[in-house]
Each structure stands twice: as structure tokens, then as C-alpha cells.
Amino acid sequence: MYDPLAIVLAAIATLTVVLFSALKGTGWEPNPDISEEVMERRATAVPETEFPEPGNRAIGGGGGGGAIPAGGGDGEGGELAEGAEEAAGPGDIPEDEIEHFEIEFLKQGETIEVANNETILEAGEENGWDLPYACRQGQCVSCAGHITDGPSEDFVEHDNQQMLEEAELDDGYTLTCVAYPRDSFSIETGEAP
Numbered sequence: 001m002y003d004p005l006a007i008v009l010a011a012i013a014t015l016t017v018v019l020f021s022a023l024k025g026t027g028w029e030p031n032p033d034i035s036e037e038v039m040e041r042r043a044t045a046v047p048e049t050e051f052p053e054p055g056n057r058a059i060g061g062g063g064g065g066g067a068i069p070a071g072g073g074d075g076e077g078g079e080l081a082e083g084a085e086e087a088a089g090p091g092d093i094p095e096d097e098i099e100h101f102e103i104e105f106l107k108q109g110e111t112i113e114v115a116n117n118e119t120i121l122e123a124g125e126e127n128g129w130d131l132p133y134a135c136r137q138g139q140c141v142s143c144a145g146h147i148t149d150g151p152s153e154d155f156v157e158h159d160n161q162q163m164l165e166e167a168e169l170d171d172g173y174t175l176t177c178v179a180y181p182r183d184s185f186s187i188e189t190g191e192a193p
């Protein structure tokens with residue numbers, strides 16, 4: 001025989017449990033959508049490349065004309081709107097303003113004359129020396145050299161060098177592939193900070 005009191009009590013207990021769990025929910029809540037935040041953080045953390053890839057140049061490249069290799073090829077790329085001024089790099093010097101400086105290559109034991117529209121690396125190569133390099137765009141340190149006379153930027157102008165910090169430049173380090181002489185000096189090639 002069933003005890004009616006027990007049945008009523010069981011029903012009440014069951015209802016209480018059902019009601020309680022319905023009110024309380026599962027406690028699960030969806031995580032907030034942080035995808036945008038993550039994308040923004042990545043966008044600020046990843047430096048923009050300044051390699052002269054066609055796509056990068058098309059959107060401005062961040063470095064402006066500095067991303068265009070020294071010499072600018074034959075200047076018929078047609079990327080600049082007519083009338084727009086192409087940013088001149090330190091190697092874009094009119095013929096009548098070209099000067100030469102005496103650069104002493106200490107490891108090679110020779111002093112050569114280098115024009116102010118020519119990089120130290122090019123000048124050394126033209127002289128027949130096998131100097132180190134990789135990118136030739138100021139974006140690695142393969143071509144680094146050490147100017148022994150003082151802060152490198154007192155003696156050369158860099159065309160968009162990306163790698164050396166202020167203190168290293170002050171110590172005399174230079175990236176020879178993008179360094180144009182502005183005075184005479186002595187340099188040890190193949191010396192990175």
C-alpha cells in the first residue's frame with residue numbers, strides 16, 4: 001500500500017528541486033568575444049614590413065619613399081601620380097653636387113674615394129672586395145661595419161636603416177648597404193654590434 005503522505009512529500013521535494021535548478025540555471029556563461037581586441041593587439045605588435053613588395057608599396061608602405069631602393073631603378077615605375085614628388089633618398093644627388101670622400105677600409109688596408117651618392121658597400125665591391133651582405137635594404141645586419149672615428153651618423157647618411165639602435169649608431173656602427181658618406185672616415189667592415 002502507498003502512504004499518501006509519503007507520495008505528497010516526494011512530490012513536493014521533486015518540485016522544489018526542479019524549481020531550484022530552473023531558477024539557478026547552469027551557471028555557464030559565454031566568454032566575451034575578444035577576437036577584435038586580439039586582432040588590434042597583434043596589429044600594434046607586428047611591425048610593418050618595409051620590403052618593397054608591390055602590395056606594400058601600393059598602400060604606402062609606412063616608410064613612404066624610403067622603401068624605394070637607392071637609385072630608384074630607372075624611375076619609370078609609374079606608381080606615383082603625375083605631379084607627385086618622389087621622395088629623394090640620400091643617394092639621389094644631382095651630378096653637379098657629387099662630392100667624394102676618402103674612406104679607409106682598415107681590414108683591407110686601403111683608402112678609396114667614395115662618392116656621396118654611393119653606398120660604402122657598393123664602393124667596396126667596385127674595388128673588388130668580397131664584403132658581407134644579405135638584404136641590401138637596411139633590414140638585417142649582415143653588412144654591418146664599424147666606423148672608428150665616432151658616431152656613424154656624423155660620417156654617413158643612412159637610407160632607411162631598420163636595425164641599428166641609437167646607441168649602436170653612436171658607437172660607430174653602420175649598415176654599409178644603405179650608408180652614404182658625408183665625410184671622410186675609417187671603417188672596419190664585417191663588424192656588427
Ligand code: FES
Pocket residue numbers: 132133134135136137138139140141142143144175176177178
Ligand atoms: S645587407 Fe642587410 S642591412 Fe645591409
